[in-house]
Amino acid sequence: MTAITGTHSVHCGGRTITRPEVEDFLYSEADILDRWDYDGWLALFEPGARYEIPTTDYRPGWSPHETGSFVDDDWDLILARVKRLKSRKAHAENPHSRTHRLVSNVRLSEHTEDSFRVAASFVVHRARDGRFDAYVGWYEHVLVPTGDGLRFRLRRSILGHESLAAGARLSFIL
Amino acid sequence: MGSNPRTVPAPMIVEDWDQLTFRVNREAYRSAEIFTRERGWVWTHTWLYLGHETEIPNPNDFKVRTLGGRPLIFCRDTAGEVHAFLNSCPHRGTVLCRESEGSTRLFQCFYHAWTFRNNGDLAAIPDADAYESSDEFKASMGLRSVPRLEIHEGYVFVAFDPDVPPLLEHLGDAADYMTMIEQQHVGGMTTLPGTQQYSVRGNWKLAVENAMDGYHFAPTHNTFVGYLRESGFAVTDDNQYAYNLGNGHGLLVLTGHGGRISMLWEPRFGEDERVRTEQHRAEMTQRLGEKRAHYVADESHILFVFPNLLLFDIEGLSIRQLEPVAPDQTDVRAWQLVPRDEDPAARALRMKTVVSFVGPGGLATPDDIEAYEAVQRGIQATAGTAAPELDYSDMSRGMADEVKGAQGRSTDEGAMRGFWRHWVDAVGIDDGLAVHGERPTTFLEGRDVR
Numbered sequence A: 001m002t003a004i005t006g007t008h009s010v011h012c013g014g015r016t017i018t019r020p021e022v023e024d025f026l027y028s029e030a031d032i033l034d035r036w037d038y039d040g041w042l043a044l045f046e047p048g049a050r051y052e053i054p055t056t057d058y059r060p061g062w063s064p065h066e067t068g069s070f071v072d073d074d075w076d077l078i079l080a081r082v083k084r085l086k087s088r089k090a091h092a093e094n095p096h097s098r099t100h101r102l103v104s105n106v107r108l109s110e111h112t113e114d115s116f117r118v119a120a121s122f123v124v125h126r127a128r129d130g131r132f133d134a135y136v137g138w139y140e141h142v143l144v145p146t147g148d149g150l151r152f153r154l155r156r157s158i159l160g161h162e163s164l165a166a167g168a169r170l171s172f173i174l
Numbered sequence B: 001m002g003s004n005p006r007t008v009p010a011p012m013i014v015e016d017w018d019q020l021t022f023r024v025n026r027e028a029y030r031s032a033e034i035f036t037r038e039r040g041w042v043w044t045h046t047w048l049y050l051g052h053e054t055e056i057p058n059p060n061d062f063k064v065r066t067l068g069g070r071p072l073i074f075c076r077d078t079a080g081e082v083h084a085f086l087n088s089c090p091h092r093g094t095v096l097c098r099e100s101e102g103s104t105r106l107f108q109c110f111y112h113a114w115t116f117r118n119n120g121d122l123a124a125i126p127d128a129d130a131y132e133s134s135d136e137f138k139a140s141m142g143l144r145s146v147p148r149l150e151i152h153e154g155y156v157f158v159a160f161d162p163d164v165p166p167l168l169e170h171l172g173d174a175a176d177y178m179t180m181i182e183q184q185h186v187g188g189m190t191t192l193p194g195t196q197q198y199s200v201r202g203n204w205k206l207a208v209e210n211a212m213d214g215y216h217f218a219p220t221h222n223t224f225v226g227y228l229r230e231s232g233f234a235v236t237d238d239n240q241y242a243y244n245l246g247n248g249h250g251l252l253v254l255t256g257h258g259g260r261i262s263m264l265w266e267p268r269f270g271e272d273e274r275v276r277t278e279q280h281r282a283e284m285t286q287r288l289g290e291k292r293a294h295y296v297a298d299e300s301h302i303l304f305v306f307p308n309l310l311l312f313d314i315e316g317l318s319i320r321q322l323e324p325v326a327p328d329q330t331d332v333r334a335w336q337l338v339p340r341d342e343d344p345a346a347r348a349l350r351m352k353t354v355v356s357f358v359g360p361g362g363l364a365t366p367d368d369i370e371a372y373e374a375v376q377r378g379i380q381a382t383a384g385t386a387a388p389e390l391d392y393s394d395m396s397r398g399m400a401d402e403v404k405g406a407q408g409r410s411t412d413e414g415a416m417r418g419f420w421r422h423w424v425d426a427v428g429i430d431d432g433l434a435v436h437g438e439r440p441t442t443f444l445e446g447r448d449v450r
């Protein structure tokens, strides 16, 4: 993980963004995902954004363009993924998994003129097929402030697991 | 291996050439006894895929890996030689290397600090004078190599039985399809870091069946087919075939679902990739000749090498290895195999494309996993019932063509039947196979691609 210091606010896009604002954004994203509101989720992205999940042997610095990953979605694939998840024919998520997400340890750092980085920890619990799995890891997001609030430019989930446990395939959004 | 009294109801496979049915006893997927037999017979007496040479490119590189439940060290010694050692200290059996990968000249056991060179030689024993100091003792305490190790086109195979036939004999026709992959690019192929490691709640044979099963593509991958259609690619099942390659190996030839980066272009890959693919195709024709280049480039392949290797030459190229953990659990490891010298833009497109389909986070593999996990749960319904004849899965599809000598289609179950016929032999269950009616003297196997 890239070290990100625990700043309380960053100056970005001509305004100051505070940690509570970012926390609220991440909490509401968690809520939207747990309610399976995928249109609402898509609205949290700027067009052209990316969604990535590296493999469990990931080392900092690896690029998804040069290594294997679990998810390496450009904007078209994010749209395809959402469309798929909304379909009754997404068999791996029909019926939907129940998830419950906890987001914590939120830290901000400035990145460029118009975007900034956020690191956070997550625990996602997921119930499916009579089983209950836990996924833990870190977020390394790039956010952009817009007139309508924050948006994802990069949404990245890095698993803390050594490998994905039996039944724990990533058919939902991590 | 002694033949224990059988507790599973015979037979495991029923072939009926009058009814044209082929049925597999569902105990094969859930019985602990069968699982133990597989460990003792298949996993102990067959060549197993260990890993690719390019995973340990430099002297002193190592990876640890488990095969058939046995912890192994897969390494390249200081002189550049590839080895597979049992990852177990010759002293008292401790797991010697507890890292998952790295580079080292010496492996030291933490328990009593015996130290071994990466060619297997014992380097040092603390307070060695308490032992009889003969060289013989020292020599007997070297790391234990797997009895057999052979490499074909960079794919490293091992066997725990010294008496297995030569690797190329075991691979048979499958060997050439592996060569075809190596021939795809003039500079050869290499694996990348970023291994998909995941586990599924299903028997390993369900993963094999799923890979050899073109019949499920349209219904199971409906959402992915929709994505392909929207991106301008016409999905079809025409001219797609399944081949038995002998020895349990199987091949699916696909032309109608999805392109492959640098090989089969699709609109979603974009104009730059179209030009690159055309140039590459022309180079291949020159290098390999028209006929060979056609087989190498114009069709997608899914190759199964009995018992634990799957090569998915679709989208890009994925190596998938199966490791049974329990009757109802399988560990899977998947690597991307890529051209050594690849344009960075093509590489980025390749990784995105492969991952979009293949793997536990893709748009298609999760539905495959859902399918065989659902089979594993569903087959409990007929377990131990009063009507044991119901406790079978049907794999008859395409037998009507098979008796006519017609080549089976990818949407048939012929490749699965080839797998199961070999499996029932390999697992050594007496009366495991029941044949009714007149069996064809030979089954169609392979084709001439040279």
Ligand code: FES
Binding pocket: B089, B090, B091, B092, B093, B094, B109, B110, B111, B112, B113, B114
């Ligand atoms: S068990 Fe390894 S040194 Fe004793």
Ligand SMILES: [Fe+2]
Binding pocket: B210, B216, B217, B220, B221, B364, B368
């Ligand atoms: Fe599939």
